[in-house]
Amino acid sequence: MTNEGERPPGPPPTGAAFLLAQLGAHAADLFAERLATLDLTPAQSGLLRLLAGSPGRSQRELADDLGMPPSRFVAFADELEQRGLIERRRNPVDRRLYAVHLTDEGGTLLAQLRQVGAEHERLMTEGLSEPEREQLTGLLRRLAERQGLSPGVHPGFRSMRAERTGRRKGVPGNR
Template identity: 40%
Template structure:
């Protein structure tokens, strides 16, 4: 009786792929001086500019204290700015500045190239099916609310966090 390879277990394959993708994504974004979480923050702000730090923390699955540091770093670099929140005097709204939009566009291009290479062993229809199936597994695992809304969750998730 032979023992199955670790790669016969979907959990092992997904774990290994996840670690590889995370490592590669860090490397892909390094020339721009940002990390994946900072890209996620910019991406969310491009989609929904003017959210409070608290509103940003939920969809990105980042603790509020960590979010303060992420915003601080992007603000120091002139990519975002805090302004008084229009409806909550206790909060600040975070807004993307033109330099942040430009950096986001560059990062999108680098990530798109990486994704093309990552899925290069698949036909285009297979790649679309693969992503669709991953999203279904993700949602079935109950993780749908823990990923950037531009990737999987709905507008309702953002509304709930307000």
């Protein structure tokens, strides 16, 4: 028994926001470990996925979509280009711009990345039935939309922008 006003023994109660943060951090760490087996970072895997869905976009458009400063994106893309995973081609419509594309090697790595992602998804949702996984995904998608998060863009890209500006989106006074 506890006295009035005292908390019962055991861990403190946690709310949904804490659990989302706890699971999100855990999932991100595990995914980064899994990506390391492919010699990729989460940010690099995000760019490869983005290029697979929309090839030939300009560096500026990609940087904007990812929330990265353009100057940071150039160095970021340089590394992937040196590894032969992406290539820059002159944009046929505007020769001042480069269009970014996956290479064949990048496509092969993307297929491996998808396998790693599917296994990560399976392990993170282990213990849930298929209908429960679908329900959880739908609820999380709705929460993400409500918070104004860009579909398919990891919030880690925002921190790259925050490093440059010293600000974070969503913090009062930092818009």
